[in-house]
Amino acid sequence: MNYDYLIVGAGLYGAVFAHEAALRGKTCFVIDRRDHIAGNIYTEDVNGIHVHRYGAHIFHTSDKEVWDYVNQFADFNNYVNSPVARWKDELYNLPFNMNTFSKMWGIKTPAEAQEIIDKQRDEARQSIAGGDKDYVPKNLEEQALLLAGSDIYEKLIKSYTEKQWGRPCTELPSFIIRRLPFRMIYDNNYFNDRYQGIPIGGYTALIEKLLGDTPVKTGVDFIKAVEDLSVSEFGGCEEQTPVSNGPGWRMGENTFSNVLYTGLIDEFFHFCYGPLEYRSLRFETEEMPDVDNFQGNAVVNYTEKEIPYTRIIEHKWFEFGRNSVTGEPIHGTVVTKEYPRTWARGDEPYYPVNNDKNDALYKKYSELAATRPNVMFGGRLGQYRYLDMDKVVRLALDTAKSQIYS
Numbered sequence: 001m002n003y004d005y006l007i008v009g010a011g012l013y014g015a016v017f018a019h020e021a022a023l024r025g026k027t028c029f030v031i032d033r034r035d036h037i038a039g040n041i042y043t044e045d046v047n048g049i050h051v052h053r054y055g056a057h058i059f060h061t062s063d064k065e066v067w068d069y070v071n072q073f074a075d076f077n078n079y080v081n082s083p084v085a086r087w088k089d090e091l092y093n094l095p096f097n098m099n100t101f102s103k104m105w106g107i108k109t110p111a112e113a114q115e116i117i118d119k120q121r122d123e124a125r126q127s128i129a130g131g132d133k134d135y136v137p138k139n140l141e142e143q144a145l146l147l148a149g150s151d152i153y154e155k156l157i158k159s160y161t162e163k164q165w166g167r168p169c170t171e172l173p174s175f176i177i178r179r180l181p182f183r184m185i186y187d188n189n190y191f192n193d194r195y196q197g198i199p200i201g202g203y204t205a206l207i208e209k210l211l212g213d214t215p216v217k218t219g220v221d222f223i224k225a226v227e228d229l230s231v232s233e234f235g236g237c238e239e240q241t242p243v244s245n246g247p248g249w250r251m252g253e254n255t256f257s258n259v260l261y262t263g264l265i266d267e268f269f270h271f272c273y274g275p276l277e278y279r280s281l282r283f284e285t286e287e288m289p290d291v292d293n294f295q296g297n298a299v300v301n302y303t304e305k306e307i308p309y310t311r312i313i314e315h316k317w318f319e320f321g322r323n324s325v326t327g328e329p330i331h332g333t334v335v336t337k338e339y340p341r342t343w344a345r346g347d348e349p350y351y352p353v354n355n356d357k358n359d360a361l362y363k364k365y366s367e368l369a370a371t372r373p374n375v376m377f378g379g380r381l382g383q384y385r386y387l388d389m390d391k392v393v394r395l396a397l398d399t400a401k402s403q404i405y406s
Protein backbone atom coordinates (compact mmCIF):
# COMPACT_ATOMS: atom_id res chain seq x y z
CA MET A 1 0.00 0.00 0.00
CA ASN A 2 1.09 3.58 -0.59
CA TYR A 3 0.54 5.94 2.36
CA ASP A 4 0.50 9.71 2.17
CA TYR A 5 2.69 10.04 5.26
CA LEU A 6 5.21 7.96 7.10
CA ILE A 7 5.37 9.47 10.58
CA VAL A 8 8.61 8.75 12.37
CA GLY A 9 8.09 8.99 16.11
CA ALA A 10 4.86 8.22 17.98
CA GLY A 11 5.24 11.13 20.39
CA LEU A 12 2.99 14.13 20.83
CA TYR A 13 4.00 15.91 17.61
CA GLY A 14 3.58 12.83 15.43
CA ALA A 15 0.29 11.85 17.06
CA VAL A 16 -1.30 15.30 16.63
CA PHE A 17 -0.19 15.39 13.00
CA ALA A 18 -1.50 11.84 12.41
CA HIS A 19 -4.86 12.80 13.89
CA GLU A 20 -5.20 15.89 11.73
CA ALA A 21 -4.12 14.04 8.60
CA ALA A 22 -6.57 11.20 9.20
CA LEU A 23 -9.40 13.70 9.75
CA ARG A 24 -8.74 15.06 6.27
CA GLY A 25 -8.67 11.68 4.57
CA LYS A 26 -4.90 11.29 4.41
CA THR A 27 -3.34 7.91 5.13
CA CYS A 28 -0.57 7.68 7.70
CA PHE A 29 1.68 4.99 9.07
CA VAL A 30 3.53 5.62 12.30
CA ILE A 31 6.77 4.01 13.40
CA ASP A 32 8.75 4.41 16.59
CA ARG A 33 12.14 3.12 17.61
CA ARG A 34 11.01 2.37 21.16
CA ASP A 35 8.74 -0.51 22.08
CA HIS A 36 5.87 1.82 23.02
CA ILE A 37 4.02 4.89 21.78
CA ALA A 38 3.88 8.36 23.40
CA GLY A 39 7.59 9.25 23.25
CA ASN A 40 8.83 11.05 26.33
CA ILE A 41 5.34 11.67 27.70
CA TYR A 42 4.80 7.92 28.06
CA THR A 43 3.12 7.03 31.33
CA GLU A 44 2.81 3.52 32.61
CA ASP A 45 0.36 2.16 35.16
CA VAL A 46 2.03 0.79 38.31
CA ASN A 47 -0.57 -0.30 40.90
CA GLY A 48 -2.94 2.46 39.81
CA ILE A 49 -0.23 5.14 39.71
CA HIS A 50 0.59 6.70 36.34
CA VAL A 51 4.38 6.70 36.37
CA HIS A 52 5.94 9.34 34.10
CA ARG A 53 8.66 7.05 32.79
CA TYR A 54 10.68 9.82 31.09
CA GLY A 55 10.34 12.56 33.66
CA ALA A 56 7.50 14.67 34.99
CA HIS A 57 5.18 16.23 32.43
CA ILE A 58 2.66 18.84 33.43
CA PHE A 59 0.56 20.28 30.66
CA HIS A 60 0.26 24.06 30.80
CA THR A 61 -0.70 26.62 28.23
CA SER A 62 -2.21 30.01 27.63
CA ASP A 63 -3.23 29.00 24.13
CA LYS A 64 -6.97 28.37 24.40
CA GLU A 65 -7.16 26.59 21.07
CA VAL A 66 -4.45 24.14 22.16
CA TRP A 67 -6.14 23.60 25.53
CA ASP A 68 -9.52 22.92 23.90
CA TYR A 69 -7.80 20.65 21.41
CA VAL A 70 -6.13 18.36 23.97
CA ASN A 71 -9.29 18.31 26.09
CA GLN A 72 -11.04 16.50 23.26
CA PHE A 73 -8.85 13.48 23.94
CA ALA A 74 -8.67 13.47 27.74
CA ASP A 75 -10.20 15.08 30.78
CA PHE A 76 -7.54 17.00 32.62
CA ASN A 77 -7.38 17.14 36.41
CA ASN A 78 -6.70 20.39 38.22
CA TYR A 79 -3.14 19.61 39.32
CA VAL A 80 -1.10 22.77 39.79
CA ASN A 81 2.64 22.32 39.77
CA SER A 82 4.20 23.66 43.00
CA PRO A 83 7.66 22.16 43.37
CA VAL A 84 9.64 22.40 46.57
CA ALA A 85 13.38 23.06 46.44
CA ARG A 86 15.65 21.45 48.99
CA TRP A 87 19.02 23.04 49.65
CA LYS A 88 20.88 21.17 52.39
CA ASP A 89 18.38 21.11 55.28
CA GLU A 90 16.41 24.11 54.06
CA LEU A 91 13.15 23.80 52.11
CA TYR A 92 11.88 26.54 49.80
CA ASN A 93 8.81 26.96 47.67
CA LEU A 94 9.18 27.48 43.94
CA PRO A 95 8.90 29.40 41.73
CA PHE A 96 10.60 32.37 43.39
CA ASN A 97 7.78 34.07 45.27
CA MET A 98 6.92 35.60 48.64
CA ASN A 99 6.96 32.15 50.31
CA THR A 100 10.54 31.66 49.09
CA PHE A 101 11.65 35.15 50.16
CA SER A 102 9.99 34.94 53.54
CA LYS A 103 11.75 31.65 54.29
CA MET A 104 15.09 32.87 52.94
CA TRP A 105 15.23 36.20 54.77
CA GLY A 106 12.68 35.90 57.59
CA ILE A 107 10.64 38.78 56.18
CA LYS A 108 6.86 39.15 55.89
CA THR A 109 5.91 41.86 53.44
CA PRO A 110 6.59 42.42 49.72
CA ALA A 111 8.21 45.76 50.58
CA GLU A 112 10.74 44.07 52.86
CA ALA A 113 11.48 41.43 50.20
CA GLN A 114 11.77 44.04 47.48
CA GLU A 115 14.28 46.00 49.49
CA ILE A 116 16.58 43.00 49.84
CA ILE A 117 16.16 41.96 46.21
CA ASP A 118 16.80 45.49 44.94
CA LYS A 119 19.95 45.72 47.04
CA GLN A 120 21.25 42.40 45.69
CA ARG A 121 20.27 43.27 42.12
CA ASP A 122 22.08 46.60 42.39
CA GLU A 123 25.19 44.87 43.70
CA ALA A 124 25.03 42.45 40.78
CA ARG A 125 24.46 45.24 38.26
CA GLN A 126 27.43 47.10 39.71
CA SER A 127 29.81 44.16 39.55
CA ILE A 128 28.65 42.76 36.19
CA ALA A 129 27.85 45.92 34.24
CA GLY A 130 29.40 48.80 36.16
CA GLY A 131 25.85 49.94 37.05
CA ASP A 132 24.62 50.16 33.43
CA LYS A 133 20.80 49.98 33.61
CA ASP A 134 20.42 48.91 29.96
CA TYR A 135 22.90 46.08 30.19
CA VAL A 136 21.74 42.91 28.43
CA PRO A 137 22.82 39.76 30.33
CA LYS A 138 25.25 37.64 28.34
CA ASN A 139 24.69 34.32 30.03
CA LEU A 140 22.51 32.53 32.55
CA GLU A 141 24.60 33.52 35.57
CA GLU A 142 24.34 37.21 34.75
CA GLN A 143 20.63 36.90 34.00
CA ALA A 144 19.93 35.10 37.29
CA LEU A 145 21.96 37.53 39.41
CA LEU A 146 20.31 40.55 37.81
CA LEU A 147 16.86 39.02 38.19
CA ALA A 148 17.03 37.35 41.59
CA GLY A 149 20.18 38.49 43.40
CA SER A 150 22.95 36.41 44.88
CA ASP A 151 21.13 34.52 47.69
CA ILE A 152 18.54 32.98 45.40
CA TYR A 153 21.16 32.36 42.73
CA GLU A 154 23.61 30.61 45.04
CA LYS A 155 21.07 28.44 46.87
CA LEU A 156 18.39 27.71 44.30
CA ILE A 157 19.74 28.23 40.81
CA LYS A 158 23.48 27.77 40.35
CA SER A 159 24.11 24.13 41.25
CA TYR A 160 20.74 22.87 40.06
CA THR A 161 21.31 24.42 36.66
CA GLU A 162 24.90 23.24 36.41
CA LYS A 163 23.84 19.70 37.29
CA GLN A 164 21.04 19.80 34.76
CA TRP A 165 23.06 21.17 31.87
CA GLY A 166 26.53 19.83 32.77
CA ARG A 167 28.33 23.13 32.32
CA PRO A 168 28.89 26.38 34.22
CA CYS A 169 26.06 28.92 34.28
CA THR A 170 28.45 31.37 32.63
CA GLU A 171 28.36 29.14 29.54
CA LEU A 172 24.59 28.77 29.35
CA PRO A 173 22.07 30.94 27.50
CA SER A 174 19.98 33.23 29.69
CA PHE A 175 16.64 32.21 28.18
CA ILE A 176 16.62 28.95 30.18
CA ILE A 177 16.08 30.80 33.45
CA ARG A 178 13.51 33.17 31.98
CA ARG A 179 11.14 30.18 31.94
CA LEU A 180 10.70 30.61 35.68
CA PRO A 181 8.30 33.20 37.10
CA PHE A 182 9.43 35.67 39.76
CA ARG A 183 6.55 36.91 41.90
CA MET A 184 5.99 39.33 44.74
CA ILE A 185 2.89 37.49 45.98
CA TYR A 186 2.42 34.30 48.01
CA ASP A 187 1.71 32.03 45.04
CA ASN A 188 3.50 28.70 44.48
CA ASN A 189 2.05 27.98 41.04
CA TYR A 190 5.13 27.17 38.95
CA PHE A 191 3.54 28.35 35.72
CA ASN A 192 1.99 31.65 34.69
CA ASP A 193 -0.26 29.96 32.16
CA ARG A 194 -4.01 30.19 32.21
CA TYR A 195 -4.64 26.44 31.83
CA GLN A 196 -2.86 23.59 33.57
CA GLY A 197 -3.40 19.93 34.47
CA ILE A 198 -2.57 16.28 33.94
CA PRO A 199 -4.68 14.04 31.69
CA ILE A 200 -6.79 11.72 33.79
CA GLY A 201 -5.86 8.20 32.72
CA GLY A 202 -2.31 9.19 31.77
CA TYR A 203 -0.59 10.61 28.71
CA THR A 204 -0.30 7.25 26.95
CA ALA A 205 -4.10 7.03 26.74
CA LEU A 206 -4.21 10.54 25.28
CA ILE A 207 -1.73 9.57 22.55
CA GLU A 208 -3.69 6.35 21.87
CA LYS A 209 -6.79 8.43 21.28
CA LEU A 210 -4.97 10.84 18.99
CA LEU A 211 -3.59 7.96 16.95
CA GLY A 212 -7.02 6.32 16.71
CA ASP A 213 -7.03 3.82 13.84
CA THR A 214 -3.72 4.95 12.34
CA PRO A 215 -1.45 1.90 12.01
CA VAL A 216 1.55 2.03 14.35
CA LYS A 217 4.61 -0.19 14.43
CA THR A 218 6.90 0.14 17.44
CA GLY A 219 10.45 -1.17 17.71
CA VAL A 220 11.25 0.07 14.18
CA ASP A 221 14.35 2.14 13.57
CA PHE A 222 13.74 4.50 10.65
CA ILE A 223 17.39 4.77 9.73
CA LYS A 224 17.71 0.99 9.44
CA ALA A 225 14.29 0.06 8.09
CA VAL A 226 13.37 2.72 5.55
CA GLU A 227 14.77 3.26 2.11
CA ASP A 228 14.70 6.57 0.23
CA LEU A 229 13.64 5.94 -3.35
CA SER A 230 13.62 9.50 -4.51
CA VAL A 231 17.32 10.26 -4.43
CA SER A 232 20.31 8.37 -5.68
CA GLU A 233 21.92 8.14 -2.26
CA PHE A 234 20.26 8.46 1.14
CA GLY A 235 21.90 10.43 3.88
CA GLY A 236 25.02 12.55 3.80
CA CYS A 237 25.33 16.26 3.11
CA GLU A 238 26.07 16.06 -0.58
CA GLU A 239 23.58 17.30 -3.12
CA GLN A 240 21.24 14.46 -3.91
CA THR A 241 20.11 13.74 -7.41
CA PRO A 242 16.37 13.13 -7.74
CA VAL A 243 15.68 9.82 -9.47
CA SER A 244 11.91 9.47 -9.32
CA ASN A 245 8.68 11.40 -9.05
CA GLY A 246 6.79 8.51 -7.51
CA PRO A 247 6.52 7.48 -3.86
CA GLY A 248 9.64 8.68 -2.13
CA TRP A 249 10.09 6.07 0.55
CA ARG A 250 9.78 2.33 1.07
CA MET A 251 9.61 0.05 4.09
CA GLY A 252 8.96 -3.60 3.27
CA GLU A 253 5.90 -3.72 1.03
CA ASN A 254 4.69 -0.24 1.89
CA THR A 255 5.62 2.98 0.17
CA PHE A 256 5.17 6.55 1.39
CA SER A 257 4.82 9.83 -0.45
CA ASN A 258 6.03 11.97 2.43
CA VAL A 259 7.87 11.62 5.69
CA LEU A 260 7.26 13.49 8.91
CA TYR A 261 10.40 12.94 10.92
CA THR A 262 10.42 13.76 14.65
CA GLY A 263 13.73 12.11 15.53
CA LEU A 264 17.16 13.72 15.76
CA ILE A 265 17.69 15.89 12.72
CA ASP A 266 21.45 15.31 12.70
CA GLU A 267 20.92 11.55 12.77
CA PHE A 268 18.60 11.80 9.74
CA PHE A 269 21.57 13.16 7.80
CA HIS A 270 23.96 10.58 9.28
CA PHE A 271 25.63 13.28 11.41
CA CYS A 272 27.36 14.47 8.25
CA TYR A 273 28.13 17.95 9.61
CA GLY A 274 28.97 16.46 13.01
CA PRO A 275 26.70 15.71 15.98
CA LEU A 276 24.49 18.24 17.73
CA GLU A 277 24.62 18.14 21.52
CA TYR A 278 21.75 16.93 23.68
CA ARG A 279 21.31 16.41 27.41
CA SER A 280 20.20 13.03 28.50
CA LEU A 281 18.72 11.79 31.76
CA ARG A 282 18.95 8.61 33.78
CA PHE A 283 15.98 7.68 35.90
CA GLU A 284 16.12 5.54 39.01
CA THR A 285 12.61 4.40 39.89
CA GLU A 286 11.71 2.68 43.14
CA GLU A 287 8.40 1.09 44.05
CA MET A 288 7.67 1.42 47.76
CA PRO A 289 4.63 -0.70 48.58
CA ASP A 290 4.88 0.03 52.31
CA VAL A 291 5.27 3.79 52.08
CA ASP A 292 2.16 5.90 51.52
CA ASN A 293 3.80 9.32 51.45
CA PHE A 294 7.50 9.60 50.73
CA GLN A 295 8.04 13.33 50.30
CA GLY A 296 4.65 15.05 50.54
CA ASN A 297 4.84 16.61 47.09
CA ALA A 298 5.00 15.47 43.46
CA VAL A 299 8.25 17.30 42.74
CA VAL A 300 11.15 18.05 45.08
CA ASN A 301 14.20 19.70 43.49
CA TYR A 302 17.64 19.14 45.03
CA THR A 303 19.50 22.36 44.40
CA GLU A 304 22.79 21.63 46.15
CA LYS A 305 25.88 20.47 44.32
CA GLU A 306 26.68 17.48 46.54
CA ILE A 307 23.52 15.54 45.58
CA PRO A 308 23.93 14.07 42.08
CA TYR A 309 20.27 14.01 41.08
CA THR A 310 18.26 17.14 40.29
CA ARG A 311 14.84 16.05 41.50
CA ILE A 312 12.72 13.32 43.00
CA ILE A 313 9.27 12.77 41.58
CA GLU A 314 6.57 11.06 43.64
CA HIS A 315 4.16 10.20 40.87
CA LYS A 316 0.97 9.59 42.86
CA TRP A 317 0.71 13.27 43.85
CA PHE A 318 0.14 14.30 40.23
CA GLU A 319 -3.25 12.66 40.77
CA PHE A 320 -3.77 13.66 44.39
CA GLY A 321 -2.83 10.19 45.65
CA ARG A 322 -6.01 8.62 44.30
CA ASN A 323 -6.77 6.05 41.65
CA SER A 324 -8.01 8.07 38.69
CA VAL A 325 -10.72 5.50 37.84
CA THR A 326 -12.10 4.49 41.26
CA GLY A 327 -11.15 7.61 43.23
CA GLU A 328 -9.85 5.34 46.03
CA PRO A 329 -6.71 6.38 47.94
CA ILE A 330 -3.64 4.53 46.66
CA HIS A 331 -1.49 2.63 49.14
CA GLY A 332 2.24 2.46 48.52
CA THR A 333 4.11 4.87 46.31
CA VAL A 334 6.54 5.09 43.38
CA VAL A 335 9.39 7.59 43.32
CA THR A 336 11.90 8.46 40.61
CA LYS A 337 15.26 10.14 40.97
CA GLU A 338 16.39 12.11 37.92
CA TYR A 339 20.10 12.18 37.09
CA PRO A 340 21.17 14.43 34.20
CA ARG A 341 23.99 13.20 32.01
CA THR A 342 25.83 13.93 28.79
CA TRP A 343 24.14 12.40 25.80
CA ALA A 344 26.04 9.84 23.75
CA ARG A 345 24.81 8.02 20.65
CA GLY A 346 22.31 5.37 21.66
CA ASP A 347 21.07 7.27 24.76
CA GLU A 348 17.67 8.89 24.89
CA PRO A 349 18.00 12.59 24.06
CA TYR A 350 15.84 14.92 26.18
CA TYR A 351 16.99 18.48 25.82
CA PRO A 352 18.66 20.21 22.88
CA VAL A 353 21.60 22.31 24.10
CA ASN A 354 20.75 25.59 22.39
CA ASN A 355 24.03 27.46 22.60
CA ASP A 356 25.52 29.46 19.71
CA LYS A 357 27.67 26.60 18.46
CA ASN A 358 24.81 24.10 18.30
CA ASP A 359 22.34 26.60 16.90
CA ALA A 360 24.76 27.35 14.05
CA LEU A 361 25.16 23.64 13.36
CA TYR A 362 21.41 23.13 13.49
CA LYS A 363 21.00 25.92 10.94
CA LYS A 364 23.19 23.98 8.52
CA TYR A 365 21.09 20.86 9.01
CA SER A 366 17.85 22.80 8.60
CA GLU A 367 19.12 24.30 5.34
CA LEU A 368 19.84 20.79 4.16
CA ALA A 369 16.38 19.73 5.31
CA ALA A 370 14.83 22.44 3.16
CA THR A 371 16.31 20.72 0.10
CA ARG A 372 14.20 17.63 0.87
CA PRO A 373 10.70 18.72 -0.10
CA ASN A 374 9.03 15.45 0.84
CA VAL A 375 10.39 15.39 4.36
CA MET A 376 9.17 17.51 7.26
CA PHE A 377 11.03 17.82 10.53
CA GLY A 378 9.05 18.35 13.73
CA GLY A 379 9.18 18.34 17.52
CA ARG A 380 11.93 18.94 20.08
CA LEU A 381 14.45 16.75 18.25
CA GLY A 382 13.46 17.44 14.67
CA GLN A 383 13.45 21.22 15.25
CA TYR A 384 16.18 21.22 17.89
CA ARG A 385 14.24 23.49 20.24
CA TYR A 386 13.37 23.36 23.95
CA LEU A 387 9.63 23.07 23.37
CA ASP A 388 6.97 22.61 26.03
CA MET A 389 4.11 20.27 25.23
CA ASP A 390 1.68 23.03 24.31
CA LYS A 391 4.14 24.46 21.79
CA VAL A 392 4.55 20.99 20.30
CA VAL A 393 0.79 20.73 19.81
CA ARG A 394 0.63 24.24 18.35
CA LEU A 395 3.45 23.57 15.87
CA ALA A 396 2.01 20.19 14.85
CA LEU A 397 -1.41 21.75 14.26
CA ASP A 398 0.06 24.61 12.25
CA THR A 399 2.18 22.26 10.16
CA ALA A 400 -0.80 19.99 9.53
CA LYS A 401 -2.84 23.00 8.47
CA SER A 402 -0.24 24.30 6.05
CA GLN A 403 0.76 20.89 4.65
CA ILE A 404 -2.53 19.08 4.46
CA TYR A 405 -4.75 21.92 3.29
CA SER A 406 -2.30 23.01 0.64
Ligand code: UDP
Pocket (backbone or CB within 6 Å): 085, 094, 156, 157, 158, 160, 161, 164, 176, 177, 179, 180, 301, 303
Ligand atom coordinates in the same frame (compact mmCIF):
# COMPACT_ATOMS: atom_id res chain seq x y z
N1 UDP B 1 15.84 26.03 37.75
C1 UDP B 1 16.64 26.32 38.84
N2 UDP B 1 16.30 25.81 40.06
C2 UDP B 1 15.22 25.02 40.23
C3 UDP B 1 14.40 24.74 39.12
C4 UDP B 1 14.75 25.24 37.89
O1 UDP B 1 17.63 27.03 38.73
O2 UDP B 1 15.00 24.56 41.37
C5 UDP B 1 16.24 26.59 36.44
C6 UDP B 1 17.28 25.74 35.75
O3 UDP B 1 18.15 26.61 35.06
C7 UDP B 1 16.47 24.93 34.76
C8 UDP B 1 15.38 25.91 34.37
O4 UDP B 1 15.13 26.67 35.55
O5 UDP B 1 17.24 24.52 33.67
C9 UDP B 1 14.10 25.28 33.89
O6 UDP B 1 13.70 24.29 34.82
P1 UDP B 1 12.41 23.41 34.66
O7 UDP B 1 12.37 22.50 35.82
O8 UDP B 1 11.24 24.30 34.44
O9 UDP B 1 12.72 22.65 33.31
P2 UDP B 1 12.24 21.23 32.80
O10 UDP B 1 13.39 20.33 33.01
O11 UDP B 1 11.07 20.83 33.63
O12 UDP B 1 11.93 21.44 31.35
